[in-house]
Amino acid sequence: xxxxxxxxxxxxxxxxxxxxxxxxxxxxxxxxxxxxxxxxxxxxxxxxxxxxxxxxxxxxxxxxxxxxxxxxxxxxxxxxxxxxxxxxxxxxxxxxxxxxxxxxxxxxxxxxxxxxxxxxxxxxxxxxxxxxxxxxxxxxxxxxxxxxxxxxxxxxxxxxxxxxxxxxxxxxxxxxxxxxxxxxxxxxxxxxxxxxxxxxxxxxxxxxxxxxxxxxxxxxxxxxxxxxxxxxxxxxxxxxxxxxxxxxxxxxxxxxxxxxxxxxxxxxxxxxxxxxxxxxxxxxxxxxxxxxxxxxxxxxxxxxxxxxxxxxxxxxxxxxxxxxxxx
Amino acid sequence: xxxxxxxxxxxxxxxxxxxxxxxxxxxxxxxxxxxxxxxxxxxxxxxxxxxxxxxxxxxxxxxxxxxxxxxxxxxxxxxxxxxxxxxxxxxxxxxxxxxxxxxxxxxxxxxxxxxxxxxxxxxxxxxxxxxxxxxxxxxxxxxxxxxxxxxxxxxxxxxxxxxxxxxxxxxxxxxxxxxxxxxxxxxxxxxxxxxxxxxxxxxxxxxxxxxxxxxxxxxxxxxxxxxxxxxxxxxxxxxxxxxxxxxxxxxxxxxxxxxxxxxxxxxxxxxxxxxxxxxxxxxxxxxxxxxxxxxxxxxxxxxxxxxxxxxxxxxxxxxxxxxxxxxxxxxxxxxxxxxxxxxxxxxxxxxxxxxxxxxxxxxxxx
Numbered sequence: 001x002x003x004x005x006x007x008x009x010x011x012x013x014x015x016x017x018x019x020x021x022x023x024x025x026x027x028x029x030x031x032x033x034x035x036x037x038x039x040x041x042x043x044x045x046x047x048x049x050x051x052x053x054x055x056x057x058x059x060x061x062x063x064x065x066x067x068x069x070x071x072x073x074x075x076x077x078x079x080x081x082x083x084x085x086x087x088x089x090x091x092x093x094x095x096x097x098x099x100x101x102x103x104x105x106x107x108x109x110x111x112x113x114x115x116x117x118x119x120x121x122x123x124x125x126x127x128x129x130x131x132x133x134x135x136x137x138x139x140x141x142x143x144x145x146x147x148x149x150x151x152x153x154x155x156x157x158x159x160x161x162x163x164x165x166x167x168x169x170x171x172x173x174x175x176x177x178x179x180x181x182x183x184x185x186x187x188x189x190x191x192x193x194x195x196x197x198x199x200x201x202x203x204x205x206x207x208x209x210x211x212x213x214x215x216x217x218x219x220x221x222x223x224x225x226x227x228x229x230x231x232x233x234x235x236x237x238x239x240x241x242x243x244x245x246x247x248x249x250x251x252x253x254x255x256x257x258x259x260x261x262x263x264x265x266x267x268x269x270x271x272x273x274x275x276x277x278x279x280x281x282x283x284x285x286x287x288x289x290x291x292x293x294x295x296x297x298x299x300x301x302x303x304x305x306x307x308x309x310x311x312x313x314x315x316x317x318x319x320x321x322x323x324x325x326x327x
Numbered sequence: 328x329x330x331x332x333x334x335x336x337x338x339x340x341x342x343x344x345x346x347x348x349x350x351x352x353x354x355x356x357x358x359x360x361x362x363x364x365x366x367x368x369x370x371x372x373x374x375x376x377x378x379x380x381x382x383x384x385x386x387x388x389x390x391x392x393x394x395x396x397x398x399x400x401x402x403x404x405x406x407x408x409x410x411x412x413x414x415x416x417x418x419x420x421x422x423x424x425x426x427x428x429x430x431x432x433x434x435x436x437x438x439x440x441x442x443x444x445x446x447x448x449x450x451x452x453x454x455x456x457x458x459x460x461x462x463x464x465x466x467x468x469x470x471x472x473x474x475x476x477x478x479x480x481x482x483x484x485x486x487x488x489x490x491x492x493x494x495x496x497x498x499x500x501x502x503x504x505x506x507x508x509x510x511x512x513x514x515x516x517x518x519x520x521x522x523x524x525x526x527x528x529x530x531x532x533x534x535x536x537x538x539x540x541x542x543x544x545x546x547x548x549x550x551x552x553x554x555x556x557x558x559x560x561x562x563x564x565x566x567x568x569x570x571x572x573x574x575x576x577x578x579x580x581x582x583x584x585x586x587x588x589x590x591x592x593x594x595x596x597x598x599x600x601x602x603x604x605x606x607x608x609x610x611x612x613x614x615x616x617x618x619x620x621x622x623x624x625x626x627x628x629x630x631x632x633x634x635x636x637x638x639x640x641x642x643x644x645x646x647x648x649x650x651x652x653x654x655x656x657x658x659x660x661x662x663x664x665x666x667x668x669x670x671x672x673x674x675x676x677x678x679x680x681x682x683x684x685x686x687x688x689x690x691x692x693x
Contacts, residue, residue, distance in 0.1 A: 035658070063651055064658045067612040069531055069602060070647055073386065077651060091500040095605070114500060156491055156608075158500050186480075186487035188609050 027052070027265045028061040028078040030071065032090035034191050035064050038218045040238040041257060045089045045112065047239070048261030060265065071096035079104040085268040087261055088112070091158060097121060108273055110264040112257055113158065119275045124260045127281035128158070129165030130314055131253040132213070133321045134282075134289045134307055135235050136169020138251050139211040140177045141303045142233055147178040149204035151197055151223045153216035154190040155183040161324035162215035162237075162253070168322060173306070180204045184219050194222030201226035201234070211235065211250060224249060233298065242294040250298050252290040260286065283315045334684055340631075344624065344672060346679045348638075351671040355664040362655050369649060369656065373664075376648025377641035383648070385516060385530025391633075391640030392532075392597040393418075393611075395539040397618025398636050399546050400453075400591035402627035404471075406550055407583035408563035413460060413475025414591040415615025416482030417453040421592020423486065424452025426504065426599045426606035430494075433508025441511050445600060446538070446593070453592020454585040456482060461584030465577035471584070479615070490608050504606040513601040533601035535593070542593060543629040549586075559583055591615060620669045635672075642668065 029049055031042045049060040061083065063074040071093050078086050079100060085108040088097050094114035101109045101118045110122040117123075139148040148170050152159040163181050170177040182200045184190040197219035201212050205226070212227050213235035214220035220237055221244070227234035228248040236242065236252030243249075260280060267273040280286020289307065291299060299307075313319035334343065356366030377387045397414040404411035411417075425445040432441045460474035490502040516532040550556040562569045562579040569576050598610045617639055624638075625631030646661030671678075 066658050068607060068610060074651065094501055095503065155487060156502050186484040
């Protein structure tokens, strides 16, 4: 018997009352070492779960790992306790997702910034080089000295991707632009070292940089503070950080981790979730540069026009942003 | 400073640490209460998370294995009067040694060949990382605390360089090596138990725990039952007397640090060959620093180290369980509890000594 779709969905909603469904649906998220409140990457993911919770009233269970062994442990635990979707935040969770997803083929997994080739895993990656490119352009356009800075967290491929896109963007606007690059450290502490971030920013400012982009998690709060103290500009990362120092944060390289997290959980709830690889770039609105009331005055109409032109060209394929190649 | 009051041996080794631990837990309970959760329920979760299930016990002992290796490392150096803060770096580099062997031989040599070579390589790399600070201390008087801390940072930089540029598996974001071959993986406890017909829940607990126990026994024999161990303790307690007795302190200092680094290097067996099966960034995860607390709490004696390593393992595992089941208690709270335990058992260990000594004296006079 074939029923019209709306009738069958009526049936379905009558059989499964929303309250029961809400109680049964149990998504989970595992943050990485940076922690849920890093004002950046992990927090952006947390915003996505908050939005899901607000809209549906369904609790998202969460865990913040403190060592490598806990990733697999927490994932297994969530899977055993009946989570339908487990979202792993950060590339370092890839091997744990692979191991646990194999053991629980009926549980759905999503990994942000990593790739796991299993049918029950959704691998969500972002084209950070595109947003970094636009931020590099913005930096070079706003710079008076022709010198711009970059402060990375840890020297890993992901951060080099940011650095390369940024430098390319700056040079695209001003081929003579000088780009200073520093990495904060070599341990996980590099993501949470505002003091050192501030020192690096100060030294770059001392060498003449007047716009500094950070891709360093919570270390960036020091970078942005140092730029503000010196009357220079900074560029935020991952989350929209324009509000932190209004008038001093030129823009932010926004990575919509929140949207990705929200969507993968929501899709699971709605039954439209699919495994496989998802790449979010400018075209998908997965990344971008932020423009709001806090930096409206810093981005002149001329700058905005150029940025939007570049954005359109990148989307149409006219302007190719080099991808960072992992060896 | 007055000499510490004498206590009966059982009180010294058993009662006093227990009182300190209880005080730390009491204060932690207060913090839990302030956060709006029931301290008793939290404590029960912590205990049952660490010891209540086979899986929990597995994780507890797995963490404890790391702490035994680094705790022994700290203790051996301590007996020579040296405060080795560098176990973190020595474990990191030691793990590199074991890991390189595992990458190289893991799929071309049998397990019983790979394991001994990996153990020796881990010990050798760990010892090598301790050599320069040891030499600087013995011959130049550069303070070991400073140099070993600096070497932790050098180790981290070196490892990040190697993992990002040299050892990384091509085509991935994460700075990790490829997976070891099957012959370089230490059998997990549940696999070993399965062979003799006992079912045990899967956990990362592996053969490295047995190696850690063996290392503890060896350290005990070496420090308390050999001539070298005697020389070691003499140097630690009175270097001038050591010289008078014909012992060369600088030689003992270097040897003690080498052994210390070698023991710390054992961590790689547990973490890499036993559990992660690849070399990854920052794998010691602070175990080198926890080792200091473990050694101090365990009075630098292998049995004490074993007990306190299990305690810290239980805090790590039970704490994760706590964070998992009580959303109000996050991972930072677990660090607070660990910090309080270290505070009471390490820094404030004499707070309850005087009243306890008075109590015993009063009892003795009766």
